[in-house]
Amino acid sequence: MNNDNKLTDLKNYSLTEIQEYIKNLGDQPFRGKQIFNWIFENYADDFDELTNIPISLRDKLKDVAKLRSLKLLSKSSSSSTATVKYLLETDDGKKIESVIIPEKERRTLCISTQVGCPLDCKFCATGLMGYTRNLTVAEILDQYLITSKEVLPNTITNIVFMGMGEPLLNYAATEKVLKILLQDLGNKIGRTRITVSTAGIPKKIIELADSGLRVKLALSLHSCFDEIRDKIMPINLKYNLQENIDALKHYSRKTKTKIMFEYTMLKGINDREEDLDALKKLCSQLPSKVNIIPFNSIAHMVNGGFSSTLEPTPFDEVKRFYERLISKDIFVALRNTQGDDIAAACGQLAIKEN
Numbered sequence: 001m002n003n004d005n006k007l008t009d010l011k012n013y014s015l016t017e018i019q020e021y022i023k024n025l026g027d028q029p030f031r032g033k034q035i036f037n038w039i040f041e042n043y044a045d046d047f048d049e050l051t052n053i054p055i056s057l058r059d060k061l062k063d064v065a066k067l068r069s070l071k072l073l074s075k076s077s078s079s080s081t082a083t084v085k086y087l088l089e090t091d092d093g094k095k096i097e098s099v100i101i102p103e104k105e106r107r108t109l110c111i112s113t114q115v116g117c118p119l120d121c122k123f124c125a126t127g128l129m130g131y132t133r134n135l136t137v138a139e140i141l142d143q144y145l146i147t148s149k150e151v152l153p154n155t156i157t158n159i160v161f162m163g164m165g166e167p168l169l170n171y172a173a174t175e176k177v178l179k180i181l182l183q184d185l186g187n188k189i190g191r192t193r194i195t196v197s198t199a200g201i202p203k204k205i206i207e208l209a210d211s212g213l214r215v216k217l218a219l220s221l222h223s224c225f226d227e228i229r230d231k232i233m234p235i236n237l238k239y240n241l242q243e244n245i246d247a248l249k250h251y252s253r254k255t256k257t258k259i260m261f262e263y264t265m266l267k268g269i270n271d272r273e274e275d276l277d278a279l280k281k282l283c284s285q286l287p288s289k290v291n292i293i294p295f296n297s298i299a300h301m302v303n304g305g306f307s308s309t310l311e312p313t314p315f316d317e318v319k320r321f322y323e324r325l326i327s328k329d330i331f332v333a334l335r336n337t338q339g340d341d342i343a344a345a346c347g348q349l350a351i352k353e354n
């Protein structure tokens with residue numbers, strides 16, 4: 001626990017709100033833009049770095065505000081890939097993770113939106129941690145700023161909301177982060193390079209569609225059958241596939257983007273002949289692409305229960321499944337597992353002591 005907890009992180013505010021805040025402190029609003037630039041262009045984390053801001057204003061700010069809500073605790077690098085996992089701590093002592101995944105001409109940042117996750121998907125390590133709380137706007141943005149400062153500055157090209165938590169259950173913060181990134185920051189990372197991933201919260205999919213932000217949206221699909229989805233993703237009992245597909249059709253129409261279906265291959269559960277046919281039928285309903293993800297084992301984290309029965313589809317069968325989808329004229333990609341040796345691959349993010 002830390003006293004910084006009582007201070008307001010200025011990154012919870014949009015640019016206009018920071019300007020308003022500075023005005024209320026009795027100073028000129030243009031200082032707000034200067035401060036915003038220090039935060040987002042120079043990754044400043046201490047008011048003393050803000051050399052073009054008068055010392056009197058810096059002193060005033062130090063009493064009421066802060067520029068960091070997360071502390072970098074450690075970094076682990078994968079030996080087999082260039083993936084790096086960042087362990088970060090909030091001011092109230094919660095731990096979260098972010099991952100940087102370098103690929104050929106991209107450097108993708110995978111960020112968390114919650115401490116833990118309430119959804120309890122049976123194949124996901126984060127689900128096993130349970131849920132603690134939503135992250136604030138500042139805590140979500142800090143993941144971007146801290147990792148940006150760590151890697152070569154300004155080289156993060158893509159952001160995926162695929163870390164811990166369900167972004168659409170922390171909707172207000174997620175939407176505000178997207179607005180700050182896309183509108184205030186002036187498209188440094190464009191909307192086509194940002195993907196929000198959801199397990200399927202139809203009302204919020206519609207809200208995001210109507211927000212005008214037009215980022216890419218991914219649905220963690222994993223099965224086209226409700227009875228299977230009910231078992232592996234309990235959220236499906238509340239919002240079934242058809243409700244999600246209807247919302248996704250609206251999303252795709254409104255934003256003119258393709259929906260990405262994430263599909264983690266689970267042996268005997270979603271890798272059968274009827275799964276290929278069902279995927280074909282689903283994809284013919286809306287502009288979409290399937291992203292095949294090899295299942296990253298979480299067996300080391302579970303003792304018994306349904307989760308411990310889940311096994312990856314062997315990789316040669318994953319490849320065959322992928323090729324069969326191509327032959328059915330479905331847009332499909334096969335994602336390489338990145339960073340499973342440091343538990344930074346999809347669904348492996350979990351903090352034991354939280």
Ligand code: SAH
Nearest residue numbers: 124162165166197198199220262296346347
């Ligand atoms: N809550 C959001 C975002 C977090 S999960 C969502 O559900 O989409 C990010 C992606 O990793 C999702 O597609 C999720 O289904 C997938 N995933 C989770 N556990 C996995 C595992 N053990 N192996 C492979 N992918 C996994």
